[in-house]
Amino acid sequence: MVRFDCPSCGKSISVEDDAAGGKRECPACGETVQVPQRAAEESKAESSSADAPVPAEIVPDAPSPAIPVSQSTGKGGAGIVLIVIAVVAVVVLLGVVGLFLVGSFIGQMQTGAYVDLAKTQMGIFESQLGAYRLHVGSLPNTNQGLVALRYPPSDLPNPQKWRGPYCAKDIPADPWDNPYQYEMISPGQYRIWSWGADGIDGTDDDLIVTNVPLE
Template sequence: MTIVPSASPRNFHRRDARRRSGGFTLLEVLMAIALLALLVGVVLTNVEGLFGGGQEKVASIFVKETARTGLAAYRLDTGNYPNASQGLEALVQKPSGEDDWRGPYLDDIPEDPWGNPYQYQFPGTRSNKGYDIWSFGPDATNGTSDDIGNW
């Protein structure tokens, strides 16, 4: 009698073990999904703490750099800064009566990171640049400690 090697009990168990070790059990998959969901939850709850300071930086860059550049170009062309009634819109659209306007000096006037318009005053009272430009900051209230201005 001839014994076929693949039919022997020893080889049968080896072949069966190989077949079972090729994948994960349902319990292992569920545990991995639960762990992944827990990690995602922890990360999402801490995102505001990681990136919250970026909004103040964006507002500061606009009032101290971007608007300053547009206002300087406007002044070079017209001889003065826009008045308070013309506001920052004078950097985007030609004000009536400004024959020397060669803008636009900015593509647009964005809202601050909290969805509020930037404030502009000329002549300024707080900045030594001749004009004041500021954001009300996160609390959207003028004159509080979180205001972000060019002073």
């Protein structure tokens, strides 16, 4: 738009840009007035200035805040490593102790099971010796041993009295793979025993079954 004052009445007149340098009728007084060229040029300059893009203001980037470096980082890392090593050592130690305890527990259970098995087998021998004595009239002597329950002794006074075998299989070994021991203490008394876990006769872990009355 071109703006200028009417020379006749002094009112402000606004016309289109393309009317610059031409004539227009003043809307206030009705006089025909000349639209000044200079005003048009200024208007165009103002219009161009208004239409021109305003350059964006360049704002410098704010400096990044410095990240404080802890002087204790190295010490902290070393501390974590020591903690991890300590935890691993404790876990390994607990594992070793656990294995030892489990092994000991299993060993005790196995020993207990073996003891029960040996006592059961010697109880079976007692029953078989009772049948032998009932038929033969006496117990096997020490030399004849428990084998007399399976095979008739060659030195029996009356072999026909032997009605065995009194055991279905050969005399088994004890749970520790040692032979069961037998002794005829008197014509009516006997002792059966196992050497136990240590395999040594006369030690505390021997297992003994006897029909000798306790004193």
